[in-house]
Amino acid sequence: SGTPTTGNPYTGHEIYLSPYYAAEVDTAAAAISDSSLKAKALKVKEIPTFIWFDIVAKTPDLGTYLKDASEKGKRENKKYIVQIVVYDLPDRDCAAKASNGEFAIANDGENKYKDYIAKLVTEIKKYPDVRVIAVIEPDSLANMITNMNVAKCSGAAEVYKRATIYALKELNKVGVYMYLDAGHAGWLGWQANLAPAAQLYAQIYKDAGSPQFVRGLATNVANYNALRASSPDPVTQGNANYDEIHYIEALAPLLSSQGFPAKFLVDQGRSGVQNIRNEWGDWCNVRNAGFGARPTTNTGSSHIDSIVWIKPGGECDGTSDSSAPRYDSMCGKESAHKPAPEAGQWFQAYFENLVKFANPAL
Numbered sequence: 001s002g003t004p005t006t007g008n009p010y011t012g013h014e015i016y017l018s019p020y021y022a023a024e025v026d027t028a029a030a031a032i033s034d035s036s037l038k039a040k041a042l043k044v045k046e047i048p049t050f051i052w053f054d055i056v057a058k059t060p061d062l063g064t065y066l067k068d069a070s071e072k073g074k075r076e077n078k079k080y081i082v083q084i085v086v087y088d089l090p091d092r093d094c095a096a097k098a099s100n101g102e103f104a105i106a107n108d109g110e111n112k113y114k115d116y117i118a119k120l121v122t123e124i125k126k127y128p129d130v131r132v133i134a135v136i137e138p139d140s141l142a143n144m145i146t147n148m149n150v151a152k153c154s155g156a157a158e159v160y161k162r163a164t165i166y167a168l169k170e171l172n173k174v175g176v177y178m179y180l181d182a183g184h185a186g187w188l189g190w191q192a193n194l195a196p197a198a199q200l201y202a203q204i205y206k207d208a209g210s211p212q213f214v215r216g217l218a219t220n221v222a223n224y225n226a227l228r229a230s231s232p233d234p235v236t237q238g239n240a241n242y243d244e245i246h247y248i249e250a251l252a253p254l255l256s257s258q259g260f261p262a263k264f265l266v267d268q269g270r271s272g273v274q275n276i277r278n279e280w281g282d283w284c285n286v287r288n289a290g291f292g293a294r295p296t297t298n299t300g301s302s303h304i305d306s307i308v309w310i311k312p313g314g315e316c317d318g319t320s321d322s323s324a325p326r327y328d329s330m331c332g333k334e335s336a337h338k339p340a341p342e343a344g345q346w347f348q349a350y351f352e353n354l355v356k357f358a359n360p361a362l
């Protein structure tokens with residue numbers, strides 16, 4: 001902890017491979033009979049993804065991973081990064097149903113969230129030699145921009161903001177490099193949403209005391225947009241910000257002019273194939289997606305610290321069973337791959353397509 005590195009927190013570090021995801025991929029590959037597809041699938045084990053802490057029960061696992069990364073670093077004389085997603089706000093995923101979480105505001109959720117953050121901090125404190133990079137709360141602040149007409153979102157607004165600021169402050173104390181989730185080009189990149197988005201993110205940053213370890217924003221988490229599209233996907237309907245680089249280049253100056261010199265991470269984990277959606281708002285298990293550009297700090301933009309894989313491809317976005325709890329009709333749409341299990345569960349057929357359609361090829 002102490003003071004942050006001035007530049008890109010990824011520089012000079014190795015990224016720790018998630019044992020959780022590696023185990024999922026091992027099991028998936030074992031179920032593939034075609035030898036060439038199996039071989040490609042096994043390559044995915046070597047690609048770093050973010051580790052999602054979507055329930056408080058997983059917080060002790062962070063200590064396990066940090067210990068492993070610390071020991072590897074000492075053995076190999078390298079410095080490791082562990083990439084995590086903080087994802088347990090009360091009334092989570094307020095505009096959808098598929099990823100509703102374990103905590104409810106009505107059931108002391110704000111205090112339970114503080115305890116969840118405290119448990120993460122406890123693990124992180126044990127291993128100061130391992131760098132932690134965290135994406136903070138996918139979808140939540142983006143929903144504050146476009147879904148205040150949804151009762152569950154407007155009802156959650158004050159707690160979302162307070163709890164997010166709490167998380168930023170607490171994680172800053174233990175030197176976690178943080179990127180707030182900022183939706184994607186097809187969400188906040190519309191002209192109508194851009195300025196309000198910049199205003200909210202800058203406000204949260206300042207209300208948290210401009211924490212020195214808050215590095216910026218993460219975009220396209222669990223979405224399918226290209227960083228640089230060769231041509232606008234028809235679903236972008238003339239939006240000038242038709243891919244993530246346009247969105248980021250439009251947003252960055254609005255943030256810095258309000259005192260938030262944000263840098264970016266861009267999820268490309270499921271962005272290998274373009275023009276696969278009927279509407280830009282399609283987000284659930286979009287059929288025919290492929291693994292995308294591999295994680296790299298060679299991003300071609302001074303705004304972007306790294307291309308990353310945040311949503312682990314193969315973990316489901318939401319169930320397609322209309323009688324199941326957390327069923328969201330977006331997962332029943334024509335563009336959604338069916339049948340699909342509950343959010344976070346392994347979706348074998350979807351994973352096999354991600355491997356098949358990977359671009360660049362595996």
Ligand SMILES: O=[N+]([O-])c1ccc(O[C@@H]2O[C@H](CO)[C@@H](O[C@@H]3O[C@H](CO)[C@@H](O[C@@H]4O[C@H](CO)[C@@H](O)[C@H](O)[C@H]4O)[C@H](O)[C@H]3O)[C@H](O)[C@H]2O)cc1
Binds near residue numbers: 188237
């Ligand atoms: O023509 N125009 O000028 C014009 C102007 C404005 C327009 O309106 C915009 O339309 C956009 C869609 O085009 C909407 O964006 C969608 O909003 C959804 C939330 O409401 C997001 O869903 C989340 O997705 C996450 C994964 O990304 C899931 O994890 C999460 O569970 C799930 O809830 C979609 O991604 C996102 O694509 C905007 O709100 C809306 O303001 C439209 C046209």
Ligand SMILES: [Mg+2]
Binds near residue numbers: 099222
């Ligand atoms: Mg989701």
